[in-house]
Amino acid sequence: METRNKDTLLARWLTDDLTSKEAQDFKASEAYHSYEKISTYANHLETPPYDKAKAWKAVSNQTVDKAKVRPLYYNWATGIAASIVLLFGMFYGLNTGTTTHQSDYGTQLSVVLPDGSEAILNANSKIEFNTTDWKNENRTLELDGEAYFKVKKGSLFTVKTSKGNVAVLGTQFNVNSDANSLEVKCYTGKVRVSDATNTAVLTSGNAYRIIDASEEKWTFKTTDRSWLNHESTFYNAPLSSVFTSLENQFEITIKNKNNYLNQRFTGSFINDDKNLALKTVLEAMNIGYVFNKNNVILAVY
């Protein structure tokens, strides 16, 4: 009996489950002190903190909250989804598996990517990716415009733009690209930016710009307001980017801009007041202008 239970003795000792004979013998043994110390100390061990509320939010988003909405749009949504698929099929050839998301003038669009990562598109921006590639762990997408990315951990995540590529593993960052420049701001984690000639690795709070062939680096506060809070902020940015941003935000056309493209602008404008935004940028730059319908005509000197 005693020998049979010897292999659980220490376990039973912890739960006060020893016979008095066993207890007596054990307490007299040489090892007793050590085991007592281990047991006391082990009671002080803790796991790293666990944010249960946050975890529940993540789970409920994909379970109970999702289910509540489903019945409302299920039927016609299938129809629309089918027609969208058909439309894309017609535009992009039948089996490429390419998905495109395009935001309108003055609006933002939040897109959940196949791996659960998130892209928030700023006004008049477009992303395109191949769902088949994503299933094979090839997380690559093309961006035209500006977007903020929240990337889930996983394989390499690459954003291609006309000016260069941005590659990360899991992080939050902003990419703004147009015909002349590529601007990347890294909010958390690490980001690698590269074009034909340059490569840069950014950590949290670092920003980087490739304009024509030269590169620029600066730092910013990750807590600063940005277009995600309906405010467009620029640091020593070429006016060409600022103009593009104004045009996208307010669906306007800026004329005669060629004289001003190489000037630099530092500052911000709010995204919900056209007149104020134009005033903020153009008066600060000392540029005379006339605003007529949806055309902004800049003074020619």
Place this chain on the structure above:
Amino acid sequence: MTKNNKSVCESKHFEMLFNTHSTLLRNYIYYKCGDFNLAEDMVQEAFISLWNHCEKVNYDEALFYLKRIANNNFLNTVKHQKVVLNYSKFKGSEVNNESPEFIYEEKEFMKKLQDAIAILPEKQREVFLLNRIDKMTYKEIAALLNLSVKAVEKRMHNALVVLREKIGNI
């Protein structure tokens, strides 16, 4: 003895299950892999899977189901990852006004203990920590791991023996 026939598909029951089990599940995976971000991802996936299969799972067996899913995902993704545990926060001893030497010794011992736990065989480590940290009884652990109580006690016993060996003279 009214058996629980609550449906897992109902949001309030599902939320209740999350509140009851998620911490334990997360710790259990953490004891296996030592990476709490990964552990939390596993918990999330397990609960999403539970929701998607809610008709097939009995309310009372939900924990077992969750553990199995988390375990499978764990095996699929990180079977060969090196286990590095980092147990934190010695909350202070029962006696606080000790000499610096004593406090230093305490710290040293804590470090030795943590190192020893990190190299325990996985099966012993999970039992040991579920009991010590999550305060689960042997019976509860046995149900979770689908083992007999006796088997759990053996693992616990062996864990202590190994820990004492690894820590050495104390």
